[in-house]
Amino acid sequence: MEARVAMAVPTEKSEVLAATKTPTTLSSDSIINVARGDPALYEPYWKKQGDRCKLVTLGDELMSYFSNAVNLCWFLMPELDRAIRELHHVVGNAEVDDRFIIVGNGSTQVFHALLYALSSSGEHVPVNVVAAAPFYSSYPEETEFLQSGLYKWAGDANCFDKDGAYIEVVTSPNNPDGSIRGTVVNREGGKSIHDLAYYWPQYTPITHKANHDVMLFTFSKATGHAGSRIGWAIVLDKTIASKMVKFVEVSSIGVSKESQLRAATILGVISNDCQNPELEEENFFKYGRHLMSDRWEKLREAVMKCNGALSLPEYPQGYCRFTGKYTDSYPAFAWLKCKEGLKCEELLKDKCKIMTRGGTSFGVEETYTRVSMLSSDAEFNLMLERLSAIKGTIHGN
């Protein structure tokens, strides 16, 4: 789940957002848009892989609605089912045995399917949906926009004091702030959705095999293939899984087979490389981890130069079962904080022409803003340059 395109108010804002995408050719004057998390940084890796991930489709292939008529999730391609299970086995980040895999058009659709599946119990009161602030900025809108009678957004889980059924969304590592999280409400009648979009070795140590009842992953953040719109849930309970299948049926009658096959191919290449000792140094996660570590080092240096105008969270080390080492966290987003009294999103926009997503979108103060760490090299380097120079700008204000 995530780094979804900033959600637009109807009509004009979509266009504004689209038009403010970072231009292809950057100059010292260019607007840099790191408000979204378009994962451009992985592109050079995949380019280097050449034909290894090539997919060829002929005109008469993939024509039926059905992918696997005897499977509960009849629109899930068996190739993708196998590739997802194998990758989780290899990485050790989530329990997949004896569980259902439900695929969706991005983890966004899977999230909607989960809201439906966890709330359609026949009661006539909408179930409260909560997440601890700072929470992923799209959860409120995704929950509210159709004014469903099944569920409604109830805000910060830390302040939730209503009785009755509820759904707590737990993102870990968290978007926007990279923290490792568990449920905070912990009351009877509660259900939880564990959004593990960033629980991959390039972002965080894999300290344990997650085994929640409902876990959410996305191709976009695992490998950088956002354009394919492939997300999946790992689900323990058959009734929940069946309701999710129904949701995807009624909302889109399944999921692009072309995307599913491509995801299967790419996830398969990653799994193979991780299991081949000769390719160990070149596997995708090692490469990604190296990239992210390098970027975080540079960002921390740039922030240091600001002399207290900006700050970043610190993360504890953890033992990563995938790499077999104690490793640091390198979140996909940087959660920048300004000096008290300043509005961080506004400041970066006005002084640096850097578009970010401010704290209020995530349910917290405007002193915070979220910055994507997944931009292209050119954008990232220009961003560093401007951030390093911010101190003078603020003082001159």
Next chain:
Amino acid sequence: MEARVAMAVPTEKSEVLAATKTPTTLSSDSIINVARGDPALYEPYWKKQGDRCKLVTLGDELMSYFSNAVNLCWFLMPELDRAIRELHHVVGNAEVDDRFIIVGNGSTQVFHALLYALSSSGEHVPVNVVAAAPFYSSYPEETEFLQSGLYKWAGDANCFDKDGAYIEVVTSPNNPDGSIRGTVVNREGGKSIHDLAYYWPQYTPITHKANHDVMLFTFSKATGHAGSRIGWAIVLDKTIASKMVKFVEVSSIGVSKESQLRAATILGVISNDCQNPELEEENFFKYGRHLMSDRWEKLREAVMKCNGALSLPEYPQGYCRFTGKYTDSYPAFAWLKCKEGLKCEELLKDKCKIMTRGGTSFGVEETYTRVSMLSSDAEFNLMLERLSAIKGTIHGN
């Protein structure tokens, strides 16, 4: 829109439906499932095209969320935008100039986007959604399943007598019965969605260039590529188009780029062939029309043999601007009627092991049932055999 998988009640029914898909190897004992409209009949045509529709995708392609950042519909690939407009120009079935193309995960998602766009006007009463019976069986469930406060299903448009805003869904040629339709309510405050999924030359004469404010099409029924989940709307009004974009953003952050490129390739091949006089006899629509005409002739023969036990609608001829001839209608579904007092779906299931979708799903009597005309040759021929023999079975009852 259409021939969607029959919508399942949560939990067990999905599996039942999946399990009753027509088996790959048919025997005289096999269940034939023509309740859905999986368009298997076009597969041999696309197989014959060999490499002409081949699509090759490398690992580093199509990675960004964005397809065209400066377009209102930022997730629509320019290649698909062009291919859709060109095909409509070539066929002459819909006005596309000075209109927006909005793509979705199947026309099902586009239909949801339209409900949202046409109802989210800020009023606090759900807008009534109606369609003249017999109407497409999934409209009620698609409108109801999230219990939205924005819109609600209000049944048969012919009986609609409520005041205030409403949305009328008009499918033409109609699913299930193949009739040519217009709006029936025609009151102030009404909006309409024109679902033209079957307004293609293989199914019906193209008598005019449709120019409604909102028109819906789907790759599945135009060319048979149901697995790609590509649908599109042609929209006149910018505010409506923008709201639809927002819907697709919030529900799935766009549409598979792999599927979009593949659809662009295949639609492009069709357009080219239609414009090439040397290939005229081999263009997809000529081929499809020949296939459908052949099947309808055989079906009418089989029904004749039933001696009144079953009957089919008759359709008027029309002048087709695409072929330049007076042509007949060959709908994608046959709307079978039994002798009064008999339940057609039940009869075909019990006596012929043919699974169809009965009249009550479409808001009418059980004497009717809908039969897909798009099954594979093997299924279709076995179906004919069993239908031809039904007379004896009923009399022996």
